[in-house]
Structures are given as structure tokens and as C-alpha cells.
Amino acid sequence: xxxxxxxxxxxxxxxxxxxxxxxxxxxxxxxxxxxxxxxxxxxxxxxxxxxxxxxxxxxxxxxxxxxxxxxxxxxxxxxxxxxxxxxxxxxxxxxxxxxxxxxxxxxxxxxxxxxxxxxxxxxxxxxxxxxxxxxxxxxxxxxxxxxxxxxxxxxxxxxxxxxxxxxxxxxxxxxxxxxxxxxxxxxxxxxxxxxxxxxxxxxxxxxxxxxxxxxxxxxxxxxxxxxxxxxxxxxxxxxxxxxxxxxxxxxxxxxxxxxxxxxxxxxxxxxxxxxxxxxxxxxxxxxxxxxxxxxxxxx
DNA sequence: AAACAAACCTGTGCGC
DNA sequence: TGCGCACAGGTTTGTT
Numbered sequence: 001x002x003x004x005x006x007x008x009x010x011x012x013x014x015x016x017x018x019x020x021x022x023x024x025x026x027x028x029x030x031x032x033x034x035x036x037x038x039x040x041x042x043x044x045x046x047x048x049x050x051x052x053x054x055x056x057x058x059x060x061x062x063x064x065x066x067x068x069x070x071x072x073x074x075x076x077x078x079x080x081x082x083x084x085x086x087x088x089x090x091x092x093x094x095x096x097x098x099x100x101x102x103x104x105x106x107x108x109x110x111x112x113x114x115x116x117x118x119x120x121x122x123x124x125x126x127x128x129x130x131x132x133x134x135x136x137x138x139x140x141x142x143x144x145x146x147x148x149x150x151x152x153x154x155x156x157x158x159x160x161x162x163x164x165x166x167x168x169x170x171x172x173x174x175x176x177x178x179x180x181x182x183x184x185x186x187x188x189x190x191x192x193x194x195x196x197x198x199x200x201x202x203x204x205x206x207x208x209x210x211x212x213x214x215x216x217x218x219x220x221x222x223x224x225x226x227x228x229x230x231x232x233x234x235x236x237x238x239x240x241x242x243x244x245x246x247x248x249x250x251x252x253x254x255x256x257x258x259x260x261x262x263x264x265x266x267x268x269x270x271x272x273x274x275x276x277x278x279x280x281x282x283x284x285x286x287x288x289x290x291x292x293x294x295x296x297x298x299x
Numbered sequence: 300a301a302a303c304a305a306a307c308c309t310g311t312g313c314g315c
Numbered sequence: 316t317g318c319g320c321a322c323a324g325g326t327t328t329g330t331t
Contacts, residue, residue: 002324076325133308195324
């Protein structure tokens, strides 16, 4: 489900509510979501640690811990990260639960107000990892050994938001290979964070067809692609991401995004193009993914 | 090097 | 109402 804007929205929620908090008890339900290591490794790696930051690279959430290890969460297609007061009934498919000590108990590290009560005088919060399809995963890894423990991180392309992607950089990327633009945008080794929704929206904004070869762009077209990547991702983050009809994507607090209301092509196959108002949007396939584009606007 | 297919799972919506 | 099929935001792996 979630692409860069959705993961970024979750990251901001973690930054507000989870960073600076100490992890108490950890529960693991289905082992599949900790398949990279084991339930014991996750529980041992998290229990008693304090979360120092909430970072994101592409669709990966990376939370450094005061132990020196790092927590990685990937939502894949149907994963959600939600916070709730301890004791709140959990939804189906809740596979990992992290109990957070009450806020304000950590001297020195706390971000929120030090609310001066005794530890334990209020229920702590819980962070839930919920994932019906169990494609997502949760792992504690050693960042000093990332090439072995999370090799895909080391091989990932630049993240346009968290790391930046200059026009010169994008020119280097598109000219150094001859790839169809849609599969290229989806390839996390090339640029990190773009998925099926935003690839289509970016190409429509840039007025480029999904099948155009990356090394066939004019300098002006390269500029349009560069601008579109930043504009679309930026607007989507401002809107809190896209929540589709099935409401699978919700942020940390259970709220939906609103960028779905601004989609110009995704999910609109067969409709008239909103931009040119003359052509009908075509649905086709690239990289085994449904792709919608306007043959009039996009060349 | 790049394109393609299948695989990993569960839920939902649609046609019959 | 019930059943079967197609399809879904992602990524990896193995083949052409």
C-alpha cells in the first residue's frame, strides 16, 4: 500500500509520539513478519531500548535505538503502524505490539512535556504493526553490518525527499540507461520511494508517456520530470498521502490521507482526462502494474 | 542491461 | 445468497 508520501506521514507521526520513548514489553504474533531474524531477536533487540529518531529511506522506516541497533519497518502492500492506549482492543492481523513506557519517564531524552507524574500513573501507549497480507516486515539490525543484514538498503537509489535529487543527478540517471520511464520510476535501485500511484501521477504531470525511454528525453523533458517528482511527492506529503477506497492506508493515529482526491490518472482509467478534457485515459500494463495515462497530454 | 513472469498472502468486489 | 475469479499500494528471484 504505502509509498513514499504515506511512509513519510507515518514517520512524522513516529517523530511526534514515539521518538524519545522507551520500549517495554514486546509481543510477536505471526513469525512471518519477523522472518528475516526471529521473534526472539526482535524482542531481545527492542526490549528496554529508547527510540532515538524516526528516519525514512524510500519506503523503509528506520528507527535508531540507544543500543546502537536500528529498528526497520517495511509496510509493503497492506501493513499499518498504529498507536493506541494500552488495553485498546486490537484489530485482526496485529502481528507485533510494542509497549511504550509512559511519556515523560525518561529524563534527558524526552521530547514532549515532562508531565511530572509518577511512572506508571497512566497507561502507556502501544504501537501496533498490523498487516493482513504479511508481506511487510519488522527487524532489528546492526547498522554497522547493513550490507549483510539489510542488503537492499545499501543498494537503494537516492530518496528525492530525505536525501534530495538534483536535476544534474536525475540527468545522470536517465542518460546512463535506456529504460521505459514507468518501470524505471518503480525501480527502488534507481530512485527510492516511488510506487504505482505516484509513478503514474508523476508521468502525467511531466507530460511523458510511461513507455518513453529514459535516454530519449529532451533537456526540457528532463526538467519536467525532475519538477514533477518533487511536486507530486511534496503535494502528496502535504495531503497526508493517499487513502484508497479500501481504507488500507491510515497514518499512525488512524487518520486517512486526502491526496486520492487529487489523483489525475491513478484509478481513472476510461475517464476523460481532467487536464486536456478531450482524451480518455488509457489503461495498460508496465512492469506487471496497472498503468493509466493520457495519450494526448503525455508524449 | 532490461523486460517479463511468478511468488509471497489475505481481503474485497464483481459477474454469474 | 453463494461461488469463483480478478485484482490490490511492494519487492525478490529466476528466466528470457
